Amino acid sequence: MDLGIKGKVALVTGGNKGIGKSAALELAREGCNVAITGRNEADLAAAQKDIKGLGVEALAIAADMEKAEAVTRAVNRTYENFGRIDILFNNAGHSKPCTPISSTDEDWTVQLNIHLMACVRTCRLIVPRMIEQKWGRIINMSSMYGILPGSGVTDYNAAKAAVINYTQSLAMEYSRFGICANALCPGLIHTEIWDKFADTLAKDLGKTRQDVLDAAADSASSVKRYARPEEVGKVVAFLASECASYITGCAIQVDGGAIAGIEIKMISDWIGAK
Amino acid sequence: MKISLADKNILVTGGARGLGEACARTLSEAGGRVAIADIDFDGACAAASRIGGARAYACDFGRPADISALHQRVQRDMPAGIDILINNAGIIAYTKELKVDLEDWDRLMDVNLRGVFWTCREFAPDMQSRRCGKIINLSSLAARIGGIDVGVHYTVSKAGIIGLTRDLAKKLGPFGVTVNAVAPGIMLTGPVKEHIGGREDGYIARIPLGRLGRPEDVANVILFLSSRLSDYMTGCVLDVNGGMFMG
Numbered sequence: 001m002d003l004g005i006k007g008k009v010a011l012v013t014g015g016n017k018g019i020g021k022s023a024a025l026e027l028a029r030e031g032c033n034v035a036i037t038g039r040n041e042a043d044l045a046a047a048q049k050d051i052k053g054l055g056v057e058a059l060a061i062a063a064d065m066e067k068a069e070a071v072t073r074a075v076n077r078t079y080e081n082f083g084r085i086d087i088l089f090n091n092a093g094h095s096k097p098c099t100p101i102s103s104t105d106e107d108w109t110v111q112l113n114i115h116l117m118a119c120v121r122t123c124r125l126i127v128p129r130m131i132e133q134k135w136g137r138i139i140n141m142s143s144m145y146g147i148l149p150g151s152g153v154t155d156y157n158a159a160k161a162a163v164i165n166y167t168q169s170l171a172m173e174y175s176r177f178g179i180c181a182n183a184l185c186p187g188l189i190h191t192e193i194w195d196k197f198a199d200t201l202a203k204d205l206g207k208t209r210q211d212v213l214d215a216a217a218d219s220a221s222s223v224k225r226y227a228r229p230e231e232v233g234k235v236v237a238f239l240a241s242e243c244a245s246y247i248t249g250c251a252i253q254v255d256g257g258a259i260a261g262i263e264i265k266m267i268s269d270w271i272g273a274k
Numbered sequence: 275m276k277i278s279l280a281d282k283n284i285l286v287t288g289g290a291r292g293l294g295e296a297c298a299r300t301l302s303e304a305g306g307r308v309a310i311a312d313i314d315f316d317g318a319c320a321a322a323s324r325i326g327g328a329r330a331y332a333c334d335f336g337r338p339a340d341i342s343a344l345h346q347r348v349q350r351d352m353p354a355g356i357d358i359l360i361n362n363a364g365i366i367a368y369t370k371e372l373k374v375d376l377e378d379w380d381r382l383m384d385v386n387l388r389g390v391f392w393t394c395r396e397f398a399p400d401m402q403s404r405r406c407g408k409i410i411n412l413s414s415l416a417a418r419i420g421g422i423d424v425g426v427h428y429t430v431s432k433a434g435i436i437g438l439t440r441d442l443a444k445k446l447g448p449f450g451v452t453v454n455a456v457a458p459g460i461m462l463t464g465p466v467k468e469h470i471g472g473r474e475d476g477y478i479a480r481i482p483l484g485r486l487g488r489p490e491d492v493a494n495v496i497l498f499l500s501s502r503l504s505d506y507m508t509g510c511v512l513d514v515n516g517g518m519f520m521g
Binding site: 002003168171172173175176180187189221222223224227231232234235237238242243244245246247248249250251252253254255256257259 | 440443450459488491497504505506507508509510512515520521
């Protein structure tokens with residue numbers, strides 16, 4: 001079975017590292033031409049080089065997807081360069097620790113802008129053209145915390161829940177035009193973000209980074225391990241493919257059985273112990 | 275990318291027709307060695323020969339002794355063990371009557387729910403000891419939103435599949451065995467076509483993707499769940515319903 005997306009054009013936001021870069025590489029392996037956005041230009045250039053190495057065209061756009069004008073610029077640049085966008089992976093995002101009452105208006109605005117509004121803004125520009133093409137795949141990055149909140153990242157939880165709901169609205173309205181829209185809900189994926197988070201916790205608790213990562217994997221997944229970013233990237237390629245043409249409006253969990261077992265409380269406990 | 279299941283031993287229950295046959299064909303085309311088990315042995319043989327290179331077995335999944343015997347025979351024919359188990363065998367029952375006969379309830383539950391558990395109970399320990407394996411159980415849209423035309427016993431059995439899937443995912447996860455469910459929407463298979471014949475438009479109007487499902491739609495998703503692409507997914511229910519229920 002071939003995934004059947006050779007020659008399609010994909011825009012991957014936050015495609016310079018982590019899950020975004022993995023997804024961009026998987027799509028490139030499938031023969032897609034790929035545009036990536038990112039804030040760190042060195043990472044962006046490296047990712048562009050890796051994608052090109054797979055024999056497809058790669059466009060790198062320095063852009064902070066939190067900003068409306070940067071979103072518009074990134075989408076326009078992609079259209080100028082490739083003439084079309086078939087696959088949109090809204091992946092850019094970040095978070096910082098907070099509680100339900102410590103997060104400021106500004107923190108909330110940042111979280112809603114980078115997660116929810118970046119989806120809304122890209123879709124406003126891209127969906128009308130996907131409708132004309134009568135084909136499109138939208139994959140919006142949510143999180144296992146978009147299904148059930150995790151402790152210590154309240155504004156992020158809410159923004160990720162909103163992403164699922166928004167994605168379902170997209171599916172409801174535009175699936176009949178051949179556009180499948182799904183949200184992706186990863187669990188513990190071993191990226192730089194987790195290393196940083198683990199380092200902070202480890203310091204507070206007098207443990208090592210590996211202690212924290214092991215404890216998280218043990219208690220927050222049924223498979224007792226972190227995923228490699230490419231294990232999410234491959235799911236993105238599947239959702240972008242012809243194989244997934246009857247899946248729309250879903251929140252696809254790639255969490256090693258975290259939600260299944262509802263065992264995402266370890267991180268909460270550790271933060272609670274602080 | 276070509277999704278390859280080369281060298282994988284695969285058992286598809288209820289593979290003589292419909293979704294099961296489509297699934298067996300797709301997995302076989304991906305390079306897997308497929309065994310089809312069905313209560314209708316002639317049907318299983320016919321499907322196996324249509325697909326080519328597949329084995330056929332007789333099994334009534336309502337009878338645990340049959341399932342244990344199936345395991346023995348499959349193990350003898352495929353000594354390396356089953357890598358991918360597709361629990362698809364099931365009874366569909368159309369009725370809007372609340373007064374489901376006790377006999378009908380029991381027979382349906384025996385096949386649709388206990389049969390799936392018993393099949394896992396037979397085949398999973400070997401997967402556990404080899405620290406690999408993928409189990410995919412067939413649930414249904416009915417488990418998500420209640421039955422549209424199907425009987426309450428069918429809906430309950432398919433909801434039970436979701437609980438079974440999550441429980442087994444948790445128990446087998448530490449051994450590298452993943453367990454997921456697929457919940458198809460309205461699929462154009464024989465019994466469904468027969469049942470909704472002439473009323474297709476009424477259903478299509480409620481499907482955001484604007485078409486009824488094809489067996490291949492589900493078979494492709496099962497291929498994905500059988501492959502390395504989904505290695506970090508377990509305990510999931512994948513809805514393949516064109517947007518009729520968004521979960």
